[in-house]
Amino acid sequence: MGKGKLAKFADMAEYPHVFEYPYSQVADTPCEMKGNWNRDFFKNDHPIVLELGCGRGEYAVGLARRYPEKNFIGVDIKGARMWTGAKQAQEEGLANVAFLRTNIEIIDRFFAPGEVSEIWLTFSDPQMKKVTKRLTSTYFMERYRKFLVPGGLVHLKTDSNFMFTYTKAMVEANHFPVEFITDDLYHSGLDDDILRIRTYYEQQWLDRGLSIKYIKFRLPQEGELAEPDVEIELDDYRSYNRSKRSGLKTSK
Numbered sequence: 280m281g282k283g284k285l286a287k288f289a290d291m292a293e294y295p296h297v298f299e300y301p302y303s304q305v306a307d308t309p310c311e312m313k314g315n316w317n318r319d320f321f322k323n324d325h326p327i328v329l330e331l332g333c334g335r336g337e338y339a340v341g342l343a344r345r346y347p348e349k350n351f352i353g354v355d356i357k358g359a360r361m362w363t364g365a366k367q368a369q370e371e372g373l374a375n376v377a378f379l380r381t382n383i384e385i386i387d388r389f390f391a392p393g394e395v396s397e398i399w400l401t402f403s404d405p406q407m408k409k410v411t412k413r414l415t416s417t418y419f420m421e422r423y424r425k426f427l428v429p430g431g432l433v434h435l436k437t438d439s440n441f442m443f444t445y446t447k448a449m450v451e452a453n454h455f456p457v458e459f460i461t462d463d464l465y466h467s468g469l470d471d472d473i474l475r476i477r478t479y480y481e482q483q484w485l486d487r488g489l490s491i492k493y494i495k496f497r498l499p500q501e502g503e504l505a506e507p508d509v510e511i512e513l514d515d516y517r518s519y520n521r522s523k524r525s526g527l528k529t530s531k
């Protein structure tokens with residue numbers, strides 16, 4: 280039988296590579312790790328890569344195995360999910376991966392300007408009803424740019440046509456440089472490590488026959504950000520009960 284939630288939480292509290300700061304427990308003050316992740320935890324000066332909404336942390340762990348010259352931090356609020364990745368990293372003795380349990384809304388409290396090189400968003404909830412909860416909205420870009428190196432990379436991998444279309448529009452509206460984009464990753468001809476790591480959610484969507492979309496863009500540090508003014512068809516395979524009841528078919 281697998282471990283229960285309480286046993287997982289007990290493990291998490293003991294793991295040296297797990298940092299827990301849920302919003303409900305932290306005051307409006309910066310975390311002591313802010314600006315110090317490499318000095319105090321990783322003990323090197325390698326670039327730091329975040330996986331935001333990491334769930335079980337397949338990307339954080341998978342990338343950490345492949346790229347020992349980079350440091351990875353998986354971020355999520357759900358501790359029982361994160362435990363899977365944290366345990367795996369511990370069992371494999373991976374020294375270049377950590378986990379931060381917190382709300383992404385306050386992510387800028389944990390990293391100093393220029394401390395992070397790249398951000399991965401893996402199968403983020405599209406949040407079709409509320410743009411300020413959507414992890415690729417300008418609301419979050421404002422937070423990410425506070426600690427991302429100038430022109431740092433943001434990767435989004437998603438099943439959601441809504442999320443992908445919205446993100447493309449957000450990138451276009453703000454003239455962010457796009458490094459790669461495809462609406463069908465596994466038929467794009469791309470030969471890259473990202474094709475060899477599949478997250479829990481990714482596998483579920485693939486099994487249902489959905490194509491995987493991917494965009495990689497650079498986030499400039501300067502300039503005012505504009506929310507795109509677009510009407511986007513909602514994904515019909517997700518539950519969005521309230522909008523269904525109101526007969527809503529698009530995001531506007």
Ligand SMILES: C[S@@+](CC[C@H](N)C(=O)[O-])C[C@H]1O[C@@H](n2cnc3c(N)ncnc32)[C@H](O)[C@@H]1O
Nearest residue numbers: 332333334355356357382383401402478479480
């Ligand atoms: C759909 S799951 C994807 C998990 C994983 N990346 C995967 O592909 O299997 C989205 C994850 O993002 C986390 N998440 C969403 N919004 C969040 C927020 N604002 N703060 C912290 N975690 C968040 C959820 O807890 C959940 O684990």
